[in-house]
Amino acid sequence: MLKEGIKVVDENRQGEALAPPSAIKSSSERKVYIESYGCQMNFADSEVVASILSQDGFGTTKELAEADLVLLNTCSIRDKAEQTIRKRLSNFNTIKKNKPEMIIGVLGCMAERLKSQLIDQEKLVDLVVGPDAYRDLPNLVNEVDNGQKAVNVILSKEETYGDIVPKRTNENGVTAFVSITRGCDNMCTFCVVPFTRGRERSRDPESVYNEAKQLFESGYREVTLLGQNVDSYLWYGGGLKKEFKNLSEEEKAKSVNFAQLLEKVAQISPLLRVRFSTSHPQDLTDDVLHVIAKYHHVCSYIHLPVQSGSSRILKLMNRGYTKEWYKERIDAINRIIPGCAISTDIIVGFCTETEDDHQETLEMMRYVKYGLGYMFKYSERPNTVAQRKFKDDVPEDTKQRRLEEIIRLHRENAAFRNSEMVGKTFEVLIEGVSKKSDQELFGRTPQNAVAVFPKENHKIGTYVNVLIEDCTTGTLLGKVVN
Structure with missing residues (x-):
């Protein structure tokens, strides 16, 4: 339900206690539509947003026409991405002309960077919410309901959303993302992430383990551990990341690095595949590589951005x-x-x-x-x-x-x-029906290659051994064998 007397605070002004107008639907009758752009972190964040709003009574919908609240989780890594999002916002505003009560909001990296431009200059959105302010979404929606524009893009030194169970939007029920860090300290000269997502902080390993374990017990068979730089994950009971050499002896004794976290998640079950992204070449240790080699269900695949060979x-x-x-x-x-x-x-x-x-x-x-x-x-x-x-x-x-x-x-x-x-057999986790034929299924090998094979009686979410008989540039073609 909409709440009365909420005090909303952003970095620009102090909000007022406001009463919702009676004409507005209760939250339990309202639906949110979310589109995500950019990196896997954004898709994972959208699931956190859906969970936060569901606690306030919002249902989710994949039909834009049903939505009372439309949110774009944005990417600011390249200008082309921003222009794509602006075009999408213009489309939403065309729809809003016939549905003026619809709220349009922008989340994520572009929101933090272009808050004033999106609201005041271009007048494309009603609310702007940065990556560390998603808990404030119900309050901000309430503020828009009362006729104001709403902004919260304050970056946090502590926020990890570790206590929030994401509302899974991947309908296959097989694969899921689990965030382990937020922000980035690397300061690559071309990158906006440190400015839009803030300083790096790691999530409590117990919360990561529990989320992955709950996913497995709910039928999921693959988790991908996410971070701007997973290799620099370091938990010692604090917030912002410190270098290991700067930890106290007590902090070192209870610290958990990425190799240890990866092994902890791998020990949930041999039936739970574990992937991770993204690695950074300066931080990828042999310890991590040995964990991958030790557990067959930790996938033999590493995304290792080089950016340049010079x-x-x-x-x-x-x-x-x-x-x-x-x-x-x-x-x-x-x-x-x-x-x-x-x-x-x-x-x-x-x-x-x-x-x-x-x-x-x-x-x-x-x-x-x-x-x-x-x-x-x-x-x-x-x-x-x-x-x-x-x-x-x-x-x-x-x-x-x-x-x-x-x-x-x-x-x-x-x-x-x-x-x-080609000619080799790989264990494939079946993720769904092929886009080209409903008589074929697709899944991925441990090496992250997509394999397509005849459907027969095989079930989504199970493992099969697939003999690869042929391939295209992007896809393996095969058949299930014993």
Whole structure:
């Protein structure tokens, strides 16, 4: 139900005690529609938001026409993402003309960065909520109900939402995200995340373990541990992350690092697959690799963004490692976990990137032969170190040509990696029905490759052994065998 006399506080003003107008539906009659953009963290956050609103009586809907509250969980990592969201908001406002009581809100990274512009200048939204303020959503909705615009983008040094059970929106009931950290301390010069999500803090390992265990007991068969940098996870009973060397002896004694957390979750059951994302090359330890090698259900797959193959560019990016260090981590993965799949992120055309730098990135791609990659042209983001200190001086046509070369090589590498799997048998967790045929199912191997095979009598959420008979660049094709 809507609450009377709520005091709403944001960083701009003190709110007032307000009584809801009688014409507004009670929360128990209202529905929220959420769209998520960007990284997996945003999708996980949307499930936290759905849970918070459900406690206030809001139901969820996948039909926009049914929604009383429409929320976009946004990404600010590239300008293209922001323009996509603006177009979507314009579409929502067209609908709102015929449904003026509908509330439109923006969550997440773009919300924090563009709060005033979205509300006051462009007048696209009614409320703006930053990544650390989701608990305040019922209050903010109440404020909008009373005719005001509502904003809360205050960043927290403590918030992890560790006590909130997310409302799972993935209908397959098989795979789920579990956040283990929030924020980031790395300060890569191209990245807005430290400014939009705040300082890094780790979640209590017991809450992570309990959430994963509850998911398994509810029938889920895969969890993905999420963080901007999972490898720097460190719990010692505090909030903001400290370096291990700076902990007291008492804090060190009760501390839990990522390798220990990963093993703890793996011990829930051999029937629960465990994945994680995203790793950072400067923090990925052999201890983590040995945990993956020890447990067959900790998937042999690591997303290890390289961003560039040039040490000079990596230094400008403030990535904290050289190309030699990155290659050593690749060698360690291959040595400790033979057959482990590796994916990456690559930024093309970063400030001052030369043709030699570009060739070094192509050389790195040939060295690793990534099976999956996310490749983008550099997009200058406001308020980042790169925007303040460097010049975005690589011509657009040069960026485009280099991107096309990188995509072309990646396709060759991906085809090679998939061809390596032909003739082999892999354990596949069935996730759903194939998009191309209702007579086929799909699932993923431990290496995160998608496999499609005849449906027969197999059930979603079960494990099957699939003999890979053929492949495309992005998909394995096979049949179930004993």
